[in-house]
Amino acid sequence: MIQIGTNTIMTLQESIMHNKITGFYKRKGTTATTFRSSVLGRRRGRRQRKVLNLVLTSGIPPSLTPEAIKMHPAQIVWYGSTLSVMITVHFSMKLLAEHVQNWKKPKEQKAIVIIILMAPLYAVDSYVGLINFFGTEAFFTFLDSIKECYEALVIAKFLSLMYSYLNISLSKNIVPDEIKGREIHHSFPMTLFQPHTTHLDHHTLKLLKNWTWQFALIRPACSILMITLQYFEVYPSWVSWTITIILNISVSLALYSLVIFHHVFAKELEPHKPLAKFLCIKGIVFFCFWQGIVLDLLASLGIIRSRYSWLTVERIEEGYQNILVCAEMVFFSVYQLYAYSAAPYKANNNSSPPSDKKSK
Structure with missing residues (x-):
């Protein structure tokens, strides 16, 4: 009973x-x-x-x-966000356990594990922001920095995963002959710095790698700078805009290099579902970035406003952003089950696992 x-x-x-x-x-x-x-x-x-x-x-x-039945809206939000985080963590840990149980290609699966953890980290990070709703500005900047720094690491690891699929190792100068000489067509504004058409070689692959990894270095550096300036209460608006422009250029360059890489090796990467894998990462980045822009626009138009003197509009925006991220990560945690499935590694259980020596 x-x-x-x-x-x-x-x-x-x-x-x-x-x-x-x-x-x-x-x-x-x-x-x-x-x-x-x-x-x-x-x-x-x-x-x-x-x-x-x-x-x-x-x-x-x-x-x-x-x-x-008559619950306060804040309770409904809290219960819904808690449930969303639990579902996200459940599906992510389920997929992670499948890869650990079928650990056949360490170089590939290490990158996959890092990518899989992106959705639960975003969900938990946003959930902490909801719990500590009245934290300091430096606290929320720190939470955002965790997500964005991990995003930079995931983008770099995604390129490493593609290199592993193709058995490319730039450190050991291992580039298959059949992929050398392929044409790469750059578009504007990259044509301001690069020829419109270049040919694929060791130098070109290294350049694409550098374009990707630069974001993994610039993002943490900018985060540390922002947190330090806010802690000492020296954070003028022109510094904020400058850092924002630098970060947008940096992440755009990193994503551009991934698109170029996928376009050049689309045929070889097709069995590995590279588009689904890329959309999983791009979707998380896209939603988190553009919904923040939309919330800023709604606040500037007065649609999002505060009715209380003790509650700022920025806090309301932050709350909406965290609620949306918690809900969206449920979808991406489920989508990852398809994009980063452990099925290809399960198929090799009864046979000797392929060697990773060429891809190291």
Whole structure:
């Protein structure tokens, strides 16, 4: 039997006892008013006893009581975000366990594990921001920096994963002959710095790698700078805009190099579902970035506004952003089950695993 809340039962019992006592004293009166009140009291007591008996015998769960149904919106947000984070962590850990149980190609699967952990890290990070809603500006900058620094690492590891699929090792100058000489067509504004058409060789591959890894270095450096300036309360708006422009150029260059790499090796990478893998990363980055832009626009138009002097619009934006991220990571954690499936490694269980020596 499902138990009902203790407070509800005690309230019903106290009300019944109150009606009994008042009914007793009212029966001592002689007027019609006191008699009528006594009758109504007895009827009310009988109804409440029926409700109490129904609750105790049928086992109505506490979640169906009126007190539980009327929850504050903040409670609904908190419960929903908690559930979203739990689902995200569940699916991510499930996929992670499958790769660990079928650990056949360490070089590839190490990169995959780092990428898989992106969704739960984003969800937990945003959830912490919801719990500590009234934290300092430096605290929220620190939370954002964790996500964005990990994003930089994931982008770099994605390129390393593609290199592993193709058995390319720039450190050992291992570049298959069949891929050398392929044409790379750059588009504007990259044509301002590179020829419109270049041929693939060791130098070109190294350049693409550098374009990707530069974001993994610039992002943490900018995060440390922002946190330090905010901690000492020296963070003018022109510094904020300068750092934002630098980061946007840096991440655009990193993503551009991944697109070029996928375009050049689309045929060789097709069995590994590179587009699905890339969209999983790009989707997380895309949603987190552009929904932040949309929230800023809604705040500037006055659609998002604060009704209280102690609550700033920036905090409301941060709250909406964290709620959306918690919900979106549920989708991406499920999508990762397809994009980064452990099935190709399970298929090699009965055979000797391929060697990674060429790809190291």
